[in-house]
Amino acid sequence: MSRHPSDPSRRPAGGVPTPAERSFGQHPSRTRTPADIRRWRRLLADERAEAAVYRDLAGRRTGEEREILLALARAEKRHERHWLDLLGPDVGTPVRGDLRTRALGFLARRFGGVFVLALAQRAEARSSYAHDADATVTMAADEQIHEEVVRALATRGRNRLSGTFRAAVFGANDGLVSNLALVLGIGASGVATSTVLLSGLAGLLAGALSMGAGEFVSVRSQRELLEASTPSADAAAALPHLDVDANELALVYRARGMSTEEATAHADAVLARLAVPPGEHRSPLLHPQDDGVPADAEAGDDLETHGTAWGAALSSFCFFASGAVVPVLPYLLGLDGLAAVLVAVGLVGVALLVTGAVVGLLSGTSPLTRALRQLAIGLGAAGVTYVLGLVFGATVG
Template sequence: MADHLPARTPASPSEAAPRKDVVPRRGPASPRDIKRWRHYLADEEAEGAIYEALAERSKSPEEARVLRGIAAAEARHAEHWRGQLGQYATPSRPSAQRVLLRFLAQRFGSVFILALAQRAEGNSPYAKDSDALRSMAADEAVHEEVMRGLATEGRLRLAGNFRAAVFGANDGLVSNLALVLGIGATGVSSSFVLFSGIAGLLAGALSMGAGEFVSVRSQRELVQASQPTHATLRAAPDLNLSENELKYVYLARGMSEEAAEHRAAERLGSLSCDCDPSTSLPPGLKEGDTLEESEEPDTIGSALGAAFSSFLCFSAGAVVAIIPYILGLTGLTAIIWAAVLVGAALLFTGSIVGLLSGASPLKRGLRQLGIGLGAAAVTYLLGLIFGVSAA
């Protein structure tokens, strides 16, 4: 490779004037510049392929159009780096994150990919790189928000049962590790520790499942109690027209004075048009009906689904802590392996939460690890104290 690129000169005097969207003219590019620009070019081409793949798999024409628009912007960015590189415009390998994203997008195309793409766009180096156009840095900031918006629906669908699953898994990991370490530290036999761990698994899983069912069901009942019933039509014929009590119903629902009077007039038959659809019934419902479970907010999740997810995930988390005892390990060796296995699982679950929320998977994983092992350390110390006292 040659050591330098030829210096770039403006095509006209107007281009020589500083503009916010033009890279200022400078001397020959260094080998380090060339290497960095090639990396940028590879990442832009990979991101364009990611968005095209997501658009191909999207079931929504609007979403596909948005994704193809983002892919076109990435193509413009790639063209900029080709212009910078000139005869050296051969991309290097894209970053490992882009390679993984492209692989997943071509095969799955889910909220996980959109969340990863959101984080990738948010980590763009263009804002601090003088060789990137300011418009490119602005594009990347906008792309992050676009990915956030596209991922919102999927996150809302996951929010109810996903919350129960994550909560159940982490509770199983932490509570059973704390139980096993606390009992193991007292010096009792390994078979007793294993039995205690199995008992803790079953008791905790059943408690979590029942608790989630009651919690979600109660939340749904509270939401149902606040849903408008549209029973006003039945009362309308008997209302005192001069007092117009009906408007207070719509004022209580948050409508303005004018809108409430307009809607009340419609219900009373003074107006024939239905100009304000904000309080109309959902499709398929009749006057006086309430919302069925399937029509309630997705963020709550179903009671049975949350209970089942919580039961299974608590069990899956709790069993990790007793794997060393199931395999026949004893004493301090079993305790260390239990802590290591649970620690790895906490890192994994924390990373998944971080990934889906668009935050740093490593930071979220370390947070889960610190909380879990901290709680287990407390019970282990208590076990040591009681074990010494008993001796």
């Protein structure tokens, strides 16, 4: 249960009063200004909105994640109680939280995924309680810990998304930038619009096929490497026939990184578990977890994570094509000359801003910074080819 900021039990070690104690506990006659009341009402609304966000997210989770999110919601309710205590009879009618918090609540109710957790992480990082004279030290510490809790929850989702997300962002951005550069470079040379369109479509198809083929070879090679590194299940059948005194099994564990003593002890334990009374038949293959030789769980997980080579190839083809078609759209719609160039640059610019912002959100950094960085890199590369097209066009002419 939250206590009023003037409660001495809220003081940190050493008896140093909290900021709120200095404002009101030691100076109870201090006149609260209309600006104070408006600020407290806004902070109260923000706490209520954040608690609602965590409850909405918890409604889409089960198990431990659900309990963690509900605990965060309860913590926000404690902070809400603090502002209610300060406001007292001035609490008035509920006000709306800031736009960011309300947008976060909307996304939590509609989606509830890793994107919302990433936004919640940034919201916790923006907490002003550490510099607010009317917030307690405990509240400021809570917000710092909440950021780490949400970061950990978001990291789980980021890890699940990492492979697909990397391929999507890389493929789409590669298509956007490379085909815009191709279209602008060819267009600046002064060739006919039909030639620009044909070049753009050829670049789309060639790039998408190249991406798909490259991803197929990459995933297929990775799976083959993992399979080659996975212990053979057939080796389990040989275990009962090993020379116990020589204990060749220990060599397997030494090759996997164990010390000589650890490998010998582990091999002895495995062989002891496989020992059976005379006349009793037991196949070690029925108990692969006992012998330690079949494929490790991690290797199996890696094989599942990388997916099929054909699936990866198709995904990369589609991701690249989805980006590469954007610079060609103005020409497909019948535009030409400078108008087509400006529309192509504008469409690609918007797409780069969106992908950059998404990267920023998922990485827990500023979406605006990442969006502008993506835009600068993409348009910078396209601008170089445009200038080269002008130069070569003038030279040929």
